[in-house]
Amino acid sequence: MMMSASDSHSLAWAAARSTARELGATVAQEHGDQKLAHTVALAQAHGAALATDLVATSDVPTVDTAAMDGYAVCGAGPWTVLGRTLAGAAPTVTALAPGQALEIATGAPVPHGTESVLPYEQAEHAGDDLSGNIAPGRHVRRRGEDITVGQIVLPAGTQVTPSVSGLAASLGYDGLEVRRPPVCLLVTGDEVRTSGQPGPGEVRDAIGPVVPGLVGWAGGTVTWQQHLGDDDAELGRALARAQAETAAPVIVVGGASSAGPADHLRSALQKLGADIVVDGVACRPGHPQLLAWLTSPLSPPSVVVGLPGNPYAALGAALTLLVPAVAACANRVDPTRSPALSCVRSTEIRAHDRDTRLVAVRLRADEAGQAPVAAPVGHDRPASLWGTASADALAVVPPRSSHSTVDLLWLPR
Numbered sequence: 478m479m480m481s482a483s484d485s486h487s488l489a490w491a492a493a494r495s496t497a498r499e500l501g502a503t504v505a506q507e508h509g510d511q512k513l514a515h516t517v518a519l520a521q522a523h524g525a526a527l528a529t530d531l532v533a534t535s536d537v538p539t540v541d542t543a544a545m546d547g548y549a550v551c552g553a554g555p556w557t558v559l560g561r562t563l564a565g566a567a568p569t570v571t572a573l574a575p576g577q578a579l580e581i582a583t584g585a586p587v588p589h590g591t592e593s594v595l596p597y598e599q600a601e602h603a604g605d606d607l608s609g610n611i612a613p614g615r616h617v618r619r620r621g622e623d624i625t626v627g628q629i630v631l632p633a634g635t636q637v638t639p640s641v642s643g644l645a646a647s648l649g650y651d652g653l654e655v656r657r658p659p660v661c662l663l664v665t666g667d668e669v670r671t672s673g674q675p676g677p678g679e680v681r682d683a684i685g686p687v688v689p690g691l692v693g694w695a696g697g698t699v700t701w702q703q704h705l706g707d708d709d710a711e712l713g714r715a716l717a718r719a720q721a722e723t724a725a726p727v728i729v730v731g732g733a734s735s736a737g738p739a740d741h742l743r744s745a746l747q748k749l750g751a752d753i754v755v756d757g758v759a760c761r762p763g764h765p766q767l768l769a770w771l772t773s774p775l776s777p778p779s780v781v782v783g784l785p786g787n788p789y790a791a792l793g794a795a796l797t798l799l800v801p802a803v804a805a806c807a808n809r810v811d812p813t814r815s816p817a818l819s820c821v822r823s824t825e826i827r828a829h830d831r832d833t834r835l836v837a838v839r840l841r842a843d844e845a846g847q848a849p850v851a852a853p854v855g856h857d858r859p860a861s862l863w864g865t866a867s868a869d870a871l872a873v874v875p876p877r878s879s880h881s882t883v884d885l886l887w888l889p890r
C-alpha cells in the first residue's frame with residue numbers, strides 16, 4: 478500500500494514539533510539532572526547548556542584597579558609622584574596621602590587613598606610636580622563594581638558561547654558544569670557507503686555528516702555512530718546496544734523509515750516493545766519520520782527519532798523532531814526558532830493542499846529596501862542538500878496558506 482503524508486496517522490507539523498519537545502523534556506527528567514551534567518574545560522563547553530547557575534566566586538574586579546594608564550592621585554593637585562606600578566608587579570607604594578601620586582598602568586591595583594586616575598593625556602609636568610584636571614572617582618574600577626561575589630551571573634540553561642566561556646574565566650572557572658546529552662546515530666542502508674566515491678547503485682552517506690552538527694547546535698553531542706545494513710534483526714540489536722551501552726537519551730536512525738521491504742525501523746521498534754508516538758508527519762519533504770519511546774528494564778528510556786533516508790527529507794525531519802527533542806533534553810531554547818522570525822513570503826513559494834511545506838530560502842531585501850523577503854533558493858528536491866547548503870533558513874508554509882508572510886526555521890551556520 479502506498480503511504481502518503483495525508484494518511485490519517487500523520488501528525489500535523491506543529492503538533493509533531495511540540496510532541497518532540499515534550500518527549501525531550503520527559504526523557505531528561507527520567508535520566509535525572511545529575512546524570513546528564515558533567516564538567517568540561519572552558520574551551521570544550523561551547524554550544525552546551527549550563528547545568529547550574531554560573532555564580533561569581535569572587536568580586537570583579539577583585540580589588541580597586543586603574544582603568545587608564547596614567548597616575549593614581551590623592552587629593553587636589555599638584556601631586557608629588559612617588560614611583561611607578563605595573564599590573565602584575567608587587568606594589569611599591571600601598572597608600573597615598575593628599576598631594577601624592579603614583580604612576581600606574583591600566584589594570585594595576587591602585588594604592589589606598591586613590592581618588593582618581595589622571596590619564597597621561599591630561600597630565601602636566603612642572604619640575605617634579607604633576608598637575609591636571611580630574612574629577613574625583615574618575616578612571617578607577619572599584620572592587621566588585623562589575624560583579625559581586627555570590628551573584629548569579631547567568632542562569633542554568635544558558636547556552637555556552639565564547640562570551641560565556643570568557644566570562645567564566647574572568648570569574649576564575651577552569652571548567653563549566655554543562656548538560657550536553659549524548660546522542661547515538663545509526664545510519665542504515667545496504668547501498669550506503671560511508672567514505673569515498675559511491676559506485677553505480679551506491680549512495681554516499683549524507684546523513685552521518687549532517688546529524689552531529691545539528692545535534693551540537695541543539696546542545697547535545699553524538700557519542701556513538703554506526704552504519705548498518707538493511708536488516709531488521711541487526712537494527713533491533715543495534716538499538717538495544719546503543720541504549721544499554723551509552724545510556725543515550727536520544728537515538729537517531731537514518732533511513733528505513735518508509736514503507737519498502739528494507740524499511741525495518743517500525744518492526745524493529747515494535748519487537749523491542751517501543752511505543753511509536755509519532756508515525757509520519759504531514760510535511761514535505763520528510764513525511765516518513767518517526768518518534769518513539771524505547772524502554773528497557775536495564776537502562777533509562779530513550780527517545781528514538783527516525784529520519785527518512787533522502788538527505789533533504791532527513792534534514793527537514795531533523796529540524797522537526799530531532800532538534801526540538803535534543804534542545805529540550807539539553808534544557809536549551811530551540812535554535813531553529815531563536816530568534817523567532819516571520820518575513821515577507823515571495824510569490825514563488827506555493828502552499829500544498831494537505832502538508833506543511835519546508836522550503837529552502839535565502840533572505841533578501843525587498844525592492845523597496847524594506848522588510849526582508851524569503852525567496853526560494855531552488856535545488857531542494859528530497860534527495861539533495863544543494864538547496865539548504867546555500868539557504869539561510871527553511872520557510873514553513875502551512876497547508877493551503879495564502880498568508881503574505883512565512884515563519885522561518887533557522888539552519889545552523
Ligand SMILES: Nc1nc2c(c(=O)[nH]1)N[C@H]1C(S)=C(S)[C@@H](COP(=O)(O)OP(=O)(O)OC[C@H]3O[C@@H](n4cnc5c(N)ncnc54)[C@H](O)[C@@H]3O)O[C@H]1N2
Pocket residue numbers: 478479480481664665666668669680681682683684685731732733734735736737740763764765784785786787788790859
Ligand atoms: N511506497 C512508498 N515509498 C516511499 C514513500 C512512501 O510513502 N511510500 N516515501 C518516500 C519518501 S517521501 C521518502 S523520504 C523515502 C524515505 O525512505 P526511507 O526512510 O525508508 O529510507 P530508504 O528507503 O532507506 O532510502 C530512501 C532514499 O534515500 C537514500 N539514502 C538512504 N540513506 C541515505 C544516507 N545516509 N545518505 C544518503 N542517501 C541515503 C537511499 O539510497 C534512497 O534513495 O521513501 C520514499 N518511498
Ligand code: MOO
Pocket residue numbers: 761762763764765785787790859860
Ligand atoms: O520525505 Mo520524502 O520527502 O519526499 O523524500
